[in-house]
Amino acid sequence: LAQVSKWALPWADVDRMPYTITGPYLKALFDQAFVTGLHHPLQRPNADSWEQALLKTTDLMQPCANKSCEQKWFVFDNTASPRCPFCGTPVQGTLPVLDLYYEFKPTVWKPEHHRLMVYHNQYLFQWHVNRNVVRNEKLTAAQKVPVGYFTFHQGRWVLVNQKLSSLKDLTEDKEVPVGTMVDITDGKKLLLANEEGGRVVVVTMANKGN
Ligand SMILES: [Zn+2]
Incomplete structure (x- = not known):
């Protein structure tokens, strides 16, 4: 893996893969940690908040319908017509x-x-x-x-x-x-x-x- 440039990894492209693909609970904590709490350490989320947000995020996971998708799972983005953010495959059915x-x-x-x-x-x-x-x-x-x-x-x-x-x-x-x-x-x-x-x-x- 050492030969792989980190820029070659899909998540290096923040326009294509913004941090919001981690879902609403984690996005809120990233904002709290790196925006609100950037210069105010006491306002940053504690470890328990991160743990609970990660666990709640697993409840938003959807399997990708594309058998050859490299990620297989993605976090539901609360939209009416969701699609996998990694390969673009739309969710099929209700x-x-x-x-x-x-x-x-x-x-x-x-x-x-x-x-x-x-x-x-x-x-x-x-x-x-x-x-x-x-x-x-x-x-x-x-x-x-x-x-x-x-x-x-x-x-x-x-x-x-x-x-x-x-x-x-x-x-x-x-x-x-x-x-x-x-x-x-x-x-x-x-x-x-x-x-x-x-x-x-x-x-x-x-x-x-x-
Ligand atoms: Zn996919």
Whole structure:
């Protein structure tokens, strides 16, 4: 690798690969570190902020549809018609975007500013379901086991419930028992867990025109 000029690497071209391709959470921290905090070290993000932003960014990852793409994965850029920033391949088909909400006080739900992008065979984990479960090195073995997965099944997106004992489709006012699936459609609201810290997700379908 020593023979390769660093300018030959794709990310050396900042016009083609701006730092914003790292997604909204990391972009905010880069700005805080290198703009706001440039001459003010105390205003720079701490290590925990970087860790949480990196982990939230993994929830925005999408597989590239181009089999020969060198990067294979990219961070969803919140646009209506997304494409891979590395090879330019557009995303094919609808793309469910799940926004997480928490119960601020009874009946008042607020956004977590945490978004989960769905792709075929994407897993759902406890740290998505309950805000009291934090994704870090303190997770128990049981908390690392997926509680469900998303799949594109017979032309529609579904969530297969593997372990959620109180999953509820709020739009249809219907329980979703373990071992069954629920449709993931535009505007759908799901209560992931009827418990302290349990979240609601709201679905937005992106890329509807493709
Ligand atoms: Zn690509």
